[in-house]
Amino acid sequence: METFGTRLHRAVAERGPLCVGIDPHPGLLARWGLPDDVDGLARFARTVAEALGDRVAVIKPQSAFFERFGSRGVAILESTIRQLREAGSLVLLDVKRGDIGSTVAAYASAYLDPSSPLYVDAVTASPYLGVGSLAPMFESAAAHGGGVFVLALTSNPEGAQVQRAVTSGGRTVAQLVIDEISQLNRGAEPLGSIGLVVGATIGDTGHDLSRVNGPLLAPGLGAQGATAADLPTVFGSSLSAVLPSYSREVLNAGPDADALRAAADRAVADCRHILAARH
Numbered sequence: 001m002e003t004f005g006t007r008l009h010r011a012v013a014e015r016g017p018l019c020v021g022i023d024p025h026p027g028l029l030a031r032w033g034l035p036d037d038v039d040g041l042a043r044f045a046r047t048v049a050e051a052l053g054d055r056v057a058v059i060k061p062q063s064a065f066f067e068r069f070g071s072r073g074v075a076i077l078e079s080t081i082r083q084l085r086e087a088g089s090l091v092l093l094d095v096k097r098g099d100i101g102s103t104v105a106a107y108a109s110a111y112l113d114p115s116s117p118l119y120v121d122a123v124t125a126s127p128y129l130g131v132g133s134l135a136p137m138f139e140s141a142a143a144h145g146g147g148v149f150v151l152a153l154t155s156n157p158e159g160a161q162v163q164r165a166v167t168s169g170g171r172t173v174a175q176l177v178i179d180e181i182s183q184l185n186r187g188a189e190p191l192g193s194i195g196l197v198v199g200a201t202i203g204d205t206g207h208d209l210s211r212v213n214g215p216l217l218a219p220g221l222g223a224q225g226a227t228a229a230d231l232p233t234v235f236g237s238s239l240s241a242v243l244p245s246y247s248r249e250v251l252n253a254g255p256d257a258d259a260l261r262a263a264a265d266r267a268v269a270d271c272r273h274i275l276a277a278r279h
């Protein structure tokens, strides 16, 4: 079975280095002329999947915007995931789950087991109950060719308070997370399947990402103020592993499918140019 790292490496080679988020904010629904209800959600998600599912490497539905409509919203999330997978994009579900290990095992069944209705290629996970508590997700990912992106240095300004706190061993919390994930990816070719989330907004991280050997998801581009030109400062010599992620910047171009495609094409061109320059 192919690993997620291998599948991601191929998808990026074929479609370009880009992740587009599906974040149906109430303001975006209004901008698209859609009602802020389940029907509006369904039309929004279907439009993005139809426009981008066959051309963007990774699509990242933000679970919160589906969950806010309860079980009907989750049903739309399920059908959106199916539609995206059928169209050929890898689906990264942004759920940022984390808990004690026995509960993480249930999250692993929900998202990384192919028999689940919410089965996706990869999920985001929070390490703040200890990186080891996420082991059931890592094991399930390994068993089924899935991936996990663990929060390390997030794009929001509040994150630093926790992530840059210094542990008893002298490393920051973020560096501890980075080092543990680096261990999990050791020796993987062409890329490990356990990634990290590192915001494109944060400037020079002051952290060592050189041994991660896994994908580095970079949210914060566009609406949060970062641009592709910021990526070299943030990622330095690890630039080749970066998966740039945009949500509102691309979604603002909708609902016209051609305009959505053009916005995604612009984003991928900007990123490809910057990432290629530093290889």
Ligand SMILES: O=c1ccn([C@@H]2O[C@H](COP(=O)(O)O)[C@@H](O)[C@H]2O)c(=O)[nH]1
Pocket: 021, 023, 062, 094, 153, 154, 155, 156, 197, 198, 199, 219, 220, 221, 222, 223, 224, 245, 246, 247, 248, 249
């Ligand atoms: O550090 C992080 C981790 C996750 N996110 C998520 O990414 C998108 C960003 O949306 P934009 O519209 O491109 O700002 C959103 O779903 C966040 O929850 C992040 O921004 N930062």
